Amino acid sequence: MTTGKAETPGLGSVAGMDPSELTPVAQDYLKVIWSATEWGDPPITTTALASRLGTTAPNVADTVKRLAAQGLVEYRPYKPVNLTAAGRDYAVAMVRRHRLLETFLVTTLGYSWDQVHDEADRLEHAASQTLIERIDALLGHPDRDPHGDPIPTVEGHTHRPAHAIRLADAAPDIYRIARVSDADPARLNRFSGHGLRPGQTVRVGEREAGELTISLPGNDQAPLVLAPEETKAIWVSPAASAGLRGPASI
Structure with missing residues (x-):
């Protein structure tokens, strides 16, 4: 059946991926690398990563090398950075919690949509998996955040509008x-x-x-x-x- 939405393949149950196993820095890197290509843009470069994360290119190179050693990214000097399957699972789990937190802040706590990104960035590193899933249930399992970004399901699917x-x-x-x-x-x-x-x-x-x-x-x-x-x-x-x-x- 045609739904009018573009669906990403499932990446395994992201509920089973606990981002707290990673450092907050690793969480941020994986989330940004995944989000960079979500709406059809090419894989992100280390220079663009440095700009997005507010750090220096040498710091990015060192961190990406560590993530590669952990089996979370594929890294080649002077080439864009890509996630491995494990890296994608962790990234989607982080994106899921970030967007659920943004939605919760707007719909339940009355934040405006221009206030929630940085707030969710701070909260996502401390929130437990149990809290995230209870927020999801409380909100009625929303499929997009206040900005229109798809919220990944527990299975790792995202439903992006077709032809956007x-x-x-x-x-x-x-x-x-x-x-x-x-x-x-x-x-x-x-x-x-x-x-x-x-x-x-x-x-x-x-x-x-x-x-x-x-x-x-x-x-x-x-x-x-x-x-x-x-x-x-x-x-x-x-x-x-x-x-x-x-x-x-x-």
Whole structure:
């Protein structure tokens, strides 16, 4: 049966993978390496890892070598870093707990979506497996976090919307927002103020000097002009896949 979602293969039961067996540094590295390719981007380089983790390239090289010695990553100098099967299992377990914590903070504790990433980063290293599974049950086993990122199941599956692309690559048409990057809290706050959240329908217009004009069908607010970097932070799926139709003009 076609579900309209792209599903990653199961990687074994991530409930059986206890990230506390690893150091917090190893947990962070595996999570970032896995997340880097989740939405179709190529494997991450050590230089990009250093930027994402706020450290130096030599520190990254040393840590990646240690992870390789533990059988968690495949490392070759000057080449992108890839996870082994064991590394993927640990990474998915970390991603699962991070996104469940983000969802819990928003839906239960009233945090805004621009506040939860760093908070979840701190909590994920201390939370027990029992706590994570109880949060999952309390929330009703959600399948995505507040930013639209899929929450891996206990079996390690993630359900990513099919045909999702960056807004930067979208031709004029009607789309539904699938995901918004949580890398920049200030940008999340701006997007939220304009109603740009996962599930929202947007009408994409024309580009001029790299800027993109969009509007929200049925919304009386003026069309919104997004800078190039902003359009790279939003992923959309064709509205047709959600049963939506309409003209592309703004």
